[in-house]
Amino acid sequence: MIDPLFSPRSGSRRALLVSAVAAGLVLGPVSSAVASARPAAVVAQSAAPENTPVQNAVTTGAPAPLYPNMRPTTAEIAFGAPGDAQIRNVTVPTLTPYLPAPGTATGAAVIVAPGGGFMLLAIENEGEAVARALAARGVTAFVLKYRTDVMSEDRAAFAAEAVARITAYVRAKKVDSRQTPFQSPFKGQAFAEADQAQALKLVRERANEWGVDPKRVGILGFSAGAIAITDLVSGSTGARPDFVGLVYGNYDRPIPTGAPPAFIAMAADDPLQGVRPAQDTYAAWTAAGAPAELHLYERGGHGFGMRQQGASSDGWFDAFIRWMGSRGLLAERTTSD
Numbered sequence: 001m002i003d004p005l006f007s008p009r010s011g012s013r014r015a016l017l018v019s020a021v022a023a024g025l026v027l028g029p030v031s032s033a034v035a036s037a038r039p040a041a042v043v044a045q046s047a048a049p050e051n052t053p054v055q056n057a058v059t060t061g062a063p064a065p066l067y068p069n070m071r072p073t074t075a076e077i078a079f080g081a082p083g084d085a086q087i088r089n090v091t092v093p094t095l096t097p098y099l100p101a102p103g104t105a106t107g108a109a110v111i112v113a114p115g116g117g118f119m120l121l122a123i124e125n126e127g128e129a130v131a132r133a134l135a136a137r138g139v140t141a142f143v144l145k146y147r148t149d150v151m152s153e154d155r156a157a158f159a160a161e162a163v164a165r166i167t168a169y170v171r172a173k174k175v176d177s178r179q180t181p182f183q184s185p186f187k188g189q190a191f192a193e194a195d196q197a198q199a200l201k202l203v204r205e206r207a208n209e210w211g212v213d214p215k216r217v218g219i220l221g222f223s224a225g226a227i228a229i230t231d232l233v234s235g236s237t238g239a240r241p242d243f244v245g246l247v248y249g250n251y252d253r254p255i256p257t258g259a260p261p262a263f264i265a266m267a268a269d270d271p272l273q274g275v276r277p278a279q280d281t282y283a284a285w286t287a288a289g290a291p292a293e294l295h296l297y298e299r300g301g302h303g304f305g306m307r308q309q310g311a312s313s314d315g316w317f318d319a320f321i322r323w324m325g326s327r328g329l330l331a332e333r334t335t336s337d
Contacts, residue, residue, distance in 0.1 A: 057101030058135040063094035063145070064206075066198045074150055080124070088120035088158075090148045093195045095202060097210055098131040098141040106138040106330045109212035110245075111199050113144050115223025115303065118188030119162055120148060125305035126222040130317075133306060134220075137321050138330065140212045144199050146228070147191035173252075182252045192228035197239035216329055218260070220245035220320070222305060227252065230281070233259050243329065245320055248302055250277040251284065259290035263323045265316045267300030293323055 073091045080086040095111070112134070114126035121127065123145065131141035149165070152158045168185035184190070196219060207214040219241045221229040226249020232239060234253035245263045248270055262285050266278035275296055285292035300313025308314050324330050 057104075058132055059099040059101075061097035061099060061210075063096045064202065066093045066095060066195055066202060075153075077153060083124060083129075084122070085124040085128075086116065086120050087123050087145070088116070088148055089150050089153075090121060090145055091150065093147050093191075093198075094145045095199050096128075096131075096143045096145070098128075098135040098143070099210065100135045100138045100140060104138045105140060105211050106332055107140075107211070107213040108138075108216045108324065108329045109140045109142065109203055109207075109210070109218070110134050111142045111144050111196065111203065111217070111219045111241075113146065113192070113196060113219060113221035113225030113228060115221070115225050115248075116148065117162070117166075118149055118184075118186035118192060118224050119151060119165070121145060122222070122303065122305065125303070125307055126225070129306040130220065133317060139321075139324070140210055142199065142203060144195060144225075146195035146199075146225075147188060149186055149188040184252070189224075189228065189231065192224065193231040193235055193237070196228055196232050197235075197237040200239045200241060216242055218243035218245065218329075220247070221249060222247045223249060223303065226250070230255065243324070243327065246281060247316065248273065248278075248304075249281065251281050255281075255284040255288045255290070257288050257290075259285060259288050261291040261327060263293050263295075263320050265295040265297070265313075265319070267297045267302070267304065267311070267313045269299050270302045272302045291327075295319055 070092050074089050076087055076091075077089050078085065078087050099105070112127055112130045114121045114123055116122050123143070127143040127145075131143045134141035151161045165185050172183055172185060200217060200219070203210065203212065203217050204214040219229050219232070221227070221244070226246040229241070229244050229246060230249065230251035231253060232241070233244065234251070234256055241260050243261045243263075246265070248266045250273065262281075264278050264282050264285075266273070266275060268275050278294060278296060282292050282294040295316060297311065297313040297316065299311040300309070300316075301311075304311070304313050304316075306317065321330075
């Protein structure tokens with residue numbers, strides 16, 4: 001059934017995608033990482049998309065370290081085509097603010113957590129591009145560059161390691177992880193949860209500096225970033241976002257009573273998951289008595305992020321903004337509110 005994915009031009013990218021499809025995992029960006037990886041010390045700049053005047057007025061702040069005394073244990077590796085920059089071997093997490101144009105800020109804040117299977121980060125399509133779009137709508141955004149698994153610098157070795165960890169994840173998931181403690185083979189999964197908790201703390205501590213309402217701080221995650229959000233909501237860190245966005249994600253732990261409002265989106269033709277994870281997440285959220293809204297799009301695949309491809313999933317971002325507005329998250333408030 002999945003043999004057509006192989007072709008003389010498919011290379012290791014398609015081979016890894018087949019492994020992910022067979023596993024049923026949320027690893028869209030990983031499939032493209034292997035073929036395009038080009039080692040670098042820092043993230044390469046991608047071609048800037050066409051921006052509106054409001055988007056051009058967005059201010060990008062300096063990356064803030066989550067843990068000031070943390071030092072890198074290995075060099076980060078940047079790769080990817082223009083407009084789709086990706087990064088792996090992240091050992092020092094940072095939070096980069098994207099501030100709305102003066103006079104347009106609503107006070108709401110969103111921390112953006114890119115996907116990448118806990119092995120890399122799709123830092124542009126599921127990070128920076130999302131943050132710019134949010135800031136253009138008056139939402140103060142923060143791109144979370146969270147820690148990932150540290151893996152081989154060699155492309156072929158990285159691919160082999162990725163497939164091995166995917167396989168281990170599948171085996172772990174054969175046990176009902178939502179009822180028993182889930183032991184993830186990805187160290188990055190625990191890192192992502194911890195870094196999201198620290199990012200929430202940092203944004204709330206510096207709320208006045210960044211002009212945000214500390215009671216309107218949410219997290220928007222893609223793929224693995226979305227899984228980490230559900231880990232955070234279900235975990236014991238005590239950190240709780242005020243709302244969450246889960247885009248082609250999944251969950252590994254029971255959703256607790258008191259979970260924050262959730263926006264859930266996925267494409268029905270997602271080759272890695274189909275619609276079941278989104279449906280299950282929605283059911284778990286509402287069963288816990290928490291508000292949730294589910295968007296299932298006919299087309300879009302996996303890893304669409306901010307990419308416009310003429311599919312119905314292109315509208316997810318506008319739907320997310322409308323959802324935020326419907327919950328009163330975009331209403332400007334004075335300091336006396």
